[in-house]
Amino acid sequence: LRRFFSEQAIGVGRIALIFFVNWAAILYINVKLGWISVVTIPLILWVSLWFFKRVTKAYEDYQAQEAVLSTTLQENLTGVRVVKAFARQDYEMQKFEKDNWLKYVKGKFLLLMHSLFWPLSDIVLGGQMLFGFVFAAFMTLNGEIRVGDFVAYTGLLVWLIFPIRNLGRVIVQASSGMVSYQRLMDVAKQAREDLDEGKIQPQGPVRGEIEFKNVSFIYSDGTKHVIKDVSFRVEPGQSIALLGSTGSGKTSLVNLLPRFHDFTDGEILLDGADLRDYPRKYLREQIGIVQQEPFLFSRSIRENILYGVGRSVTQDEIESAAKAAAVHDVIAAFPDGYNTVVGEKGVTLSGGQKQRVTIARTILKNPKILILDDSTSAVDTETEAAIRQALDDLMQNRTTFIIAHRIQSVMKADLILVLDKGQVVQHGTHEELVTQIGSMYRRVYDIQTRIDEELEREIMMKDERARMKDEW
The missing domain is CATH 1.20.1560.10 (ABC transporter type 1, transmembrane domain)
Structure with missing residues (x-):
């Protein structure tokens, strides 16, 4: 050319x-x-x-x-x-x-x-x-x-x-x-996103009250509903969990909040106003996302944690966020510490370590709305427990959307939505859903409970055999 x-x-x-x-x-x-x-x-x-x-x-x-x-x-x-x-x-x-x-x-x-x-x-x-x-x-x-x-x-x-x-x-x-x-x-010739366009130009943070009213969504290059007639309401500070099989529309639903896509039918209200009246830039500044597949830039760990914060941050704040995400000790073990360059797509770190760095990045951003897209899927059980405790503290007074496949990750949510083929087939708290015999939620709960019990039994038997061998 x-x-x-x-x-x-x-x-x-x-x-x-x-x-x-x-x-x-x-x-x-x-x-x-x-x-x-x-x-x-x-x-x-x-x-x-x-x-x-x-x-x-x-x-x-x-x-x-x-x-x-x-x-x-x-x-x-x-x-x-x-x-x-x-x-x-x-x-x-x-x-x-x-x-x-x-x-x-x-x-x-x-x-x-x-x-x-x-x-x-x-x-x-x-x-x-x-x-x-x-x-x-x-x-x-x-x-x-x-x-x-x-x-x-x-x-x-x-x-x-x-x-x-x-x-x-x-x-x-x-x-x-x-x-x-x-x-x-x-x-x-591809249309550019207008990040600043919006009827509402708020100055302060959002409260986090969100309501979906008969929301449906179809991708621009598709004909089938990814989300169909979804309705629910979340009060500020509440947590809502999304559970469902792969392809059920969980990630597509939460992607409507930062306006990565605009819904095709229905209405989404944020603090009582239409979501499309807010500028995209403002919405994304108010929302923190921990994605299912963590992505890190080929920069230092410090720069990756600071990415998107938009304010002056001290080293103590960076380390506090890393500790909350249970990744500080890992970073401190590197010769260059927080100045360690992670390489292209974060190849220096393991999958679990990358995910914890992205969690630290979200913690430091301090958003009013959290989206946790299966954020503990790539960590071991011990690390998951530490991260869950940190996330429980972070979720206080924040509207949180939790996407997970494990019942254990969603049990404490104020509202659980079970999705199938883009539609809400069940909703309620864990105590309400687990009593619905034959439902999708109960079937998943029984399967995961049985697996956990079998795993625990195998561990106990292994420990017992090791003890008997030592006594012999």
Whole structure:
């Protein structure tokens, strides 16, 4: 694309200027000679445009296949441990070879289109030049033009044909630039989020009163309801838990609060006002999110914890947040402490450690609304207990949404919503839901209770065998 604007676009103007200046000079010598000299120009332009369309399509296919190959290579490098763990090296190598071969075939076809155009255009324009020389020579012999005019014409004809020859090449080469331009425009034309637009411009923090009224949501590229006719009310400081199978709409529901997406039907009220009347930036400053898949930037641990805080923070505050998230001792064990660079996507830390750093980041942000998206899924039981205690303290006087798969994580919630296929099939407290025999909540509770009991029994038996072995 850079070459298109710096060379090819300028080249078109230069070629046009040279062509018309020389053509005007030939017309001045002899009008008939001038028209004879450009008889093949329309053909060359038509052929150039025909090749332009074909080369554009071929280059699009080549670029698309190159993207497929790059994705394959990136996935193999990123997931190299998975590939090795499942002994799939041969499969991945064959897959790469297949994608690479397709790229080679498409690239070969692209070069073939170019190689066909150049000889064809040179033959036609060479014939035009030869025909012009012969025709002018006969006109000289017949006395229609003077010898001096013939000599001048031969020089002008070369400068008339040469720019057209280059113009055809520029048109065909420009197809690559146009494809790249279109790919960039597909990104640039995407609508930008207006972070500051809103009828309400509050100055202080929200209270945290939230109400869903018959809310439904469909993704812009879908036709099926992800959330359908959901209604509930949360008072400031209350906690609400969302329980359901994978794909039931739990994460999609909480993503409506920071307006990552806007609901399609119904109404969501925050402190009595329509959620869409609040600026997105303000909402996201009031909401703290601990995501299911923690993400850390390739920066120091300190910078990751401070990310999004938006105020001056002391080292004591950073360490207090880390202690509350049960990650301070881990950080202190590193040689550089809080200045340790975590690497791309936090590769320096384990999954549980990354998640605890994101929890510390949310604790330091001190939001009025919390969203905990299965935030203890990647930690061990002992760490989970410590984090849960920290979160219990953090949740005081904050409206909290808890997404979890373990009944133990949602038992203390003021309201539990059980979702299935985007709809609320049960709601109430743990004590109310567990008494509903045959319900989804009760089935999940029984299964997890049975697993916990079996695990506890196995641990006790293992300890008993170890004790008897020691006595023996």
